[in-house]
Amino acid sequence: xxxxxxxxxxxxxxxxxxxxxxxxxxxxxxxxxxxxxxxxxxxxxxxxxxxxxxxxxxxxxxxxxxxxxxxxxxxxxxxxxxxxxxxxxxxxxxxxxxxxxxxxxxxxxxxxxxxxxxxxxxxxxxxxxxxxxxxxxxxxxxxxxxxxxx
Numbered sequence: 490x491x492x493x494x495x496x497x498x499x500x501x502x503x504x505x506x507x508x509x510x511x512x513x514x515x516x517x518x519x520x521x522x523x524x525x526x527x528x529x530x531x532x533x534x535x536x537x538x539x540x541x542x543x544x545x546x547x548x549x550x551x552x553x554x555x556x557x558x559x560x561x562x563x564x565x566x567x568x569x570x571x572x573x574x575x576x577x578x579x580x581x582x583x584x585x586x587x588x589x590x591x592x593x594x595x596x597x598x599x600x601x602x603x604x605x606x607x608x609x610x611x612x613x614x615x616x617x618x619x620x621x622x623x624x625x626x627x628x629x630x631x632x633x634x635x636x637x638x639x
Contacts, residue, residue: 529561544601
């Protein structure tokens with residue numbers, strides 16, 4: 490899992506990057522609930538990541554012309570999420586997350602803690618549904634690491 494440190498702070502100038510496994514996992518999970526976003530995912534690149542101390546913004550841009558992709562204008566909402574929390578080593582209550590839609594496109598992802606300080610480290614994280622959190626069960630659906638990161 491890619492660790493996010495100072496190179497991803499606000500104000501830094503860096504070129505667009507591919508989405509990491511963590512971001513792809515979140516968007517893939519979201520596409521199960523909202524299948525209309527699935528064609529957008531392969532076109533996304535990360536413009537930047539902003540770590541706030543209690544969360545993170547991942548700002549997206551599209552890698553190519555998106556005229557052929559169905560715009561998300563028909564949605565009656567401008568943000569999407571699921572009932573999942575992301576459990577992260579070092580955070581007692583994990584992360585909540587939401588993906589924002591603007592002008593018919595995926596604009597950015599916001600991840601927030603429940604008031605805990607967080608440095609953006611995404612190592613050893615997994616999805617946990619609201620039902621599992623309430624019943625104190627833990628999900629075995631870990632966010633997979635790339636083979637060269639194990």
